[in-house]
Amino acid sequence: IRERLGERPIVLVGLMGAGKTTVGRRVASLLSLPFVDSDAEIETVSTMTVPELFEAYGEPEFRALEARVIARLVQDGRRVIATGGGAYMNADTRALLAEKAVTVWLKADLDTLMERVGRRADRPLLKAANPRKVMQELMDMRYPVYAKADLTVVSRAVKRDVIADELIEALG
């Protein structure tokens, strides 16, 4: 992986609550690289929040914007990019990342994910009556796809500093 890394960005994928933003920020700081979060970038360019975008334009529009933003972010050289949980489901985005980035799946179990998204109302996909069931369905659908990432790092309920260290170790 170290060889493959070269000047490529390190791109974190995985479900909501896996810790992509927190771990990504920490990894970037340890490696002295810039950090960027695709949801935050989308909010900056659209001047709307993610829930507002879902509400106003619907999920397909959000996904199209997300793919464009990520395509731009990966062109900007070596950095750490945390992506929104659905970004890696886009086949074009996956192909682009396979070519231009090193991808890391932050894999977590259902309890860990639910604990971390628990008190936050900023995930439109989890507004359902039974968010735990939705999360389980997303795990079933997405885990086989996330598994295509270059590396998998298990994100457990320990301090995320530990996960960041493990991620850097996995990079070789």
Ligand code: S3P
């Ligand atoms: C989504 C994950 C969110 C955000 C949007 C949709 C998803 O990002 O992009 O709510 O489809 O899993 P995080 O994974 O950063 O919460």
